Amino acid sequence: MSKIATRFAPSPTGPLHIGGVRTALFNWLFSKNQGGTFHLRIEDTDKERSKDEYKDQIIKSLKNIGIEYDGDEYIQSKQINNHIKIANELLQNGHAYKCYCSNEEIEEQKKRAKQKKIPYIYNRKWRDKKETEAPDNIKPVIRFKSKIEGSATLKDLVQGDVQIDNNTIEDFIIIRNDGSPTYNLSAAVDDHEMKITHIIRGDDHKINTFKQMQIYEAMNWGLPSYAHIPLIHTADGKKLSKRDKASTIDDYSNIGIMPEALRNYLLRLGWSYKDKEIFTLDESIKYFNLEGIGKSPSKLDISRILSMNEHYIKNINEKELFERLEEYCLIYKEKIETNKKDKLKNSLPFLKNKAKTLEDVYNNSKYILSNEVIINKNDLELIDEKAKKIIIDFKTEISNQEKLSKPTLEPIINNLIKKYETNFKGVGQPLRIALTGSKFGPGIYDIIMSLGKIDVEMRLSKVIN
Numbered sequence: 001m002s003k004i005a006t007r008f009a010p011s012p013t014g015p016l017h018i019g020g021v022r023t024a025l026f027n028w029l030f031s032k033n034q035g036g037t038f039h040l041r042i043e044d045t046d047k048e049r050s051k052d053e054y055k056d057q058i059i060k061s062l063k064n065i066g067i068e069y070d071g072d073e074y075i076q077s078k079q080i081n082n083h084i085k086i087a088n089e090l091l092q093n094g095h096a097y098k099c100y101c102s103n104e105e106i107e108e109q110k111k112r113a114k115q116k117k118i119p120y121i122y123n124r125k126w127r128d129k130k131e132t133e134a135p136d137n138i139k140p141v142i143r144f145k146s147k148i149e150g151s152a153t154l155k156d157l158v159q160g161d162v163q164i165d166n167n168t169i170e171d172f173i174i175i176r177n178d179g180s181p182t183y184n185l186s187a188a189v190d191d192h193e194m195k196i197t198h199i200i201r202g203d204d205h206k207i208n209t210f211k212q213m214q215i216y217e218a219m220n221w222g223l224p225s226y227a228h229i230p231l232i233h234t235a236d237g238k239k240l241s242k243r244d245k246a247s248t249i250d251d252y253s254n255i256g257i258m259p260e261a262l263r264n265y266l267l268r269l270g271w272s273y274k275d276k277e278i279f280t281l282d283e284s285i286k287y288f289n290l291e292g293i294g295k296s297p298s299k300l301d302i303s304r305i306l307s308m309n310e311h312y313i314k315n316i317n318e319k320e321l322f323e324r325l326e327e328y329c330l331i332y333k334e335k336i337e338t339n340k341k342d343k344l345k346n347s348l349p350f351l352k353n354k355a356k357t358l359e360d361v362y363n364n365s366k367y368i369l370s371n372e373v374i375i376n377k378n379d380l381e382l383i384d385e386k387a388k389k390i391i392i393d394f395k396t397e398i399s400n401q402e403k404l405s406k407p408t409l410e411p412i413i414n415n416l417i418k419k420y421e422t423n424f425k426g427v428g429q430p431l432r433i434a435l436t437g438s439k440f441g442p443g444i445y446d447i448i449m450s451l452g453k454i455d456v457e458m459r460l461s462k463v464i465n
Contacts, residue, residue: 234300
């Protein structure tokens, strides 16, 4: 038996779609579980839309989520001569033919099919015609001579047996009239040349699989195994596209979703193992199998992603969390000032408790990172004369304290509550606004201790003056 080999074959015509990431993940996990290899093939034959920046983004996205491919990336455009060679072989052995239909003829056939409300299938006009009948003014395409009679069965490792009538597959084009190969030819040839044993991809590729199987059979190549995984849908049941928000890894990185959390979520999106929800990387490889993939589409649930990310944030050690936050701020916010780092590190145990994303951690820590407290108009209105007196008294009391801690702060807060006949919110809220610029945020004791006595006194002074 051949060593297991899988591949992921994106086109560099845009950012890597989240559905593509899951496809890559399933291929990678399956190959690693089976002790095989996983390959990246860049299908860049669309020269007008393919860009290096998208190729680089694809490679970066895979690396970001922990997927490493074996060897160098396979560049499809470098193999075009081989694709054309195979097309000519198919032409010579009678499995393909030149089609001289004009664009006008094809459009007329499509128009008639639309009028009859039936799927368009090329009428095979040139299938059995001699080239001596060919017009001089038309550059031909090369079409594959698809089977007309009988049926074909795909033994799908996820979907089970899938059967279609052969006459529903048209004589599809394998070489365009400009001499360039089409997707189905190139994909089949490259899969064979790369010795791919298992092709795991979205179930929107099933019709392509039947076409590619015919190419394999015509060339007397051994067929790979196929597994078609259901697509990812939006919350309202529509197919997820690149136009949807949160459809790429960058979309998730931007809001502070950690790669481990996203990988774990995508693993569980359409795949299950017993009742287990959280998987380490090693566990993902150990337990992954094709049998655990469901047959129905999965819905992308942002609330579930946030919940998964919250779990990872709460369970990561503070040292690593700080490193992640520092990198996140450098890319998406602003560089953390050196003199703020220690305060931030020491505050992470409580800052992360109310955070679902790295962005939440950043927002919760803004009062530490900012050199100046900016209070919005609505919150400023909450600091009335009574609130100012509370702030003045609190500042006076802490000036006598050598160190600010919860045991030293609690009596001060409780005395102020009694003195001004209010409650904890009545004291805590004006202090929180004065210290952070917002009535929302971490607990008041945590805020005070994280800032330290000097910063607290300085910020309170600005409000009461």
